[in-house]
Amino acid sequence: MEFQNNISLKNQNTFGIDVSCRLFCIIQSQQDISDLIHSDEFKNNKNLILGGGSNVLFTKDFDGLVIKNKIIGKEIISENKDLKTVKVGAGENWHNFVLWSIKNRLSGIENMALIPGNVGAAPMQNIGAYGSEVKNVIENVWAINIEDGKKLIFSNTDCNFQYRDSIFKNELKEKVIITHVSFNLSKTPNNNTTYGDVKEEIQNLGLEISTESICKAVINIRERKLPNPNEIGNSGSFFKNPIISTIQFKEIQKQFIEIVGYKNSETETKVAAGWLIDKCGWKGYRKGDAGVHKNQALVLVNYGNANGEEITSLAKEIQQSVKDKFGIEIHPEVNIIG
Numbered sequence: 001m002e003f004q005n006n007i008s009l010k011n012q013n014t015f016g017i018d019v020s021c022r023l024f025c026i027i028q029s030q031q032d033i034s035d036l037i038h039s040d041e042f043k044n045n046k047n048l049i050l051g052g053g054s055n056v057l058f059t060k061d062f063d064g065l066v067i068k069n070k071i072i073g074k075e076i077i078s079e080n081k082d083l084k085t086v087k088v089g090a091g092e093n094w095h096n097f098v099l100w101s102i103k104n105r106l107s108g109i110e111n112m113a114l115i116p117g118n119v120g121a122a123p124m125q126n127i128g129a130y131g132s133e134v135k136n137v138i139e140n141v142w143a144i145n146i147e148d149g150k151k152l153i154f155s156n157t158d159c160n161f162q163y164r165d166s167i168f169k170n171e172l173k174e175k176v177i178i179t180h181v182s183f184n185l186s187k188t189p190n191n192n193t194t195y196g197d198v199k200e201e202i203q204n205l206g207l208e209i210s211t212e213s214i215c216k217a218v219i220n221i222r223e224r225k226l227p228n229p230n231e232i233g234n235s236g237s238f239f240k241n242p243i244i245s246t247i248q249f250k251e252i253q254k255q256f257i258e259i260v261g262y263k264n265s266e267t268e269t270k271v272a273a274g275w276l277i278d279k280c281g282w283k284g285y286r287k288g289d290a291g292v293h294k295n296q297a298l299v300l301v302n303y304g305n306a307n308g309e310e311i312t313s314l315a316k317e318i319q320q321s322v323k324d325k326f327g328i329e330i331h332p333e334v335n336i337i338g
């Protein structure tokens, strides 16, 4: 493992923000992590673990050490009549793992096809899409405590998974390096088509419902709906959908009958942040190279040379206008790195 100085991060974040870091290294094994945490470069600098860079927004050059996680490998560690448990290196590309699971006739993650990024970041915010969340299939998360180098294993319950949240984004933020994640994948198809568009897309494709067809449908829908970061910088949904009391939701609904919300619990409703932002008139807005996508109000974009400050200042204006119009606070899903 070697340390490099002054490395550009422009190609290491899907927002395409042109920043650099003072120090950069790649870890590929447990040994690399052990060498890393005993090094002066690590001990004397602030540091950031980076996967695919698809959920980070850099607001300035990173004055410290960026650690790129490239630990790879997939191993079936146990099996029973219903499930196979697969342990996957944190540096494996998420979508490639989804394709691998389908090829191996395993079900449970097909609805999350084409989510950018790496396996190691999946537990961070409990990734989810099209009616599935990764918490439903994670068995354990393997990590290393960066203070003392101790190996840690977190059970699914230990991870305290919530909507786009987990212990790794809170109490353990910047305290552990996730090295592996194990998943319980089903030998029989789950066939979760609860999310409307998926079933319709499968019908349009003239296919039967199966693990493969769900994956194909999700890929098609995502390619149509979401901007490709290779063409236009973005990090997917910039904000989380806010969860408010159903009483407040019903109050707002009196004035805005078409407001979009889903039952979250007996007393709470999850509101579509994209709808709120759109209703405030932001869809398609552009100031310099920072903007709001023309079809997806929830996606902030970098048209080329926007910097992180411009994107965050646009985000703050959006948050304020949603607060003023609806009395609802929306919060970033993206990790803002200052």
Ligand SMILES: Cc1cc2nc3c(=O)[nH]c(=O)nc-3n(C[C@H](O)[C@H](O)[C@H](O)COP(=O)(O)OP(=O)(O)OC[C@H]3O[C@@H](n4cnc5c(N)ncnc54)[C@H](O)[C@@H]3O)c2cc1C
Pocket (backbone or CB within 6 Å): 014, 048, 049, 050, 051, 052, 053, 054, 055, 056, 069, 090, 115, 116, 117, 118, 119, 120, 121, 122, 124, 125, 126, 127, 128, 129, 176, 177, 178, 179, 226, 227, 228, 229, 234, 235, 236, 237, 335
């Ligand atoms: C076009 C687009 C669509 C998207 N759609 C979705 C979606 O449908 N659903 C969804 O949930 N998300 C979505 N995202 C967000 C993103 O893809 C996920 O959050 C993904 O899991 C991020 O993975 P990454 O490897 O790129 O993480 P990074 O951006 O590299 O890192 C994210 C955070 O995790 C930390 N981290 C990363 N790896 C490790 C590790 N091994 N150990 C400790 N900390 C670590 C980083 O320090 C950072 O704080 C989308 C993003 C884009 C660009």
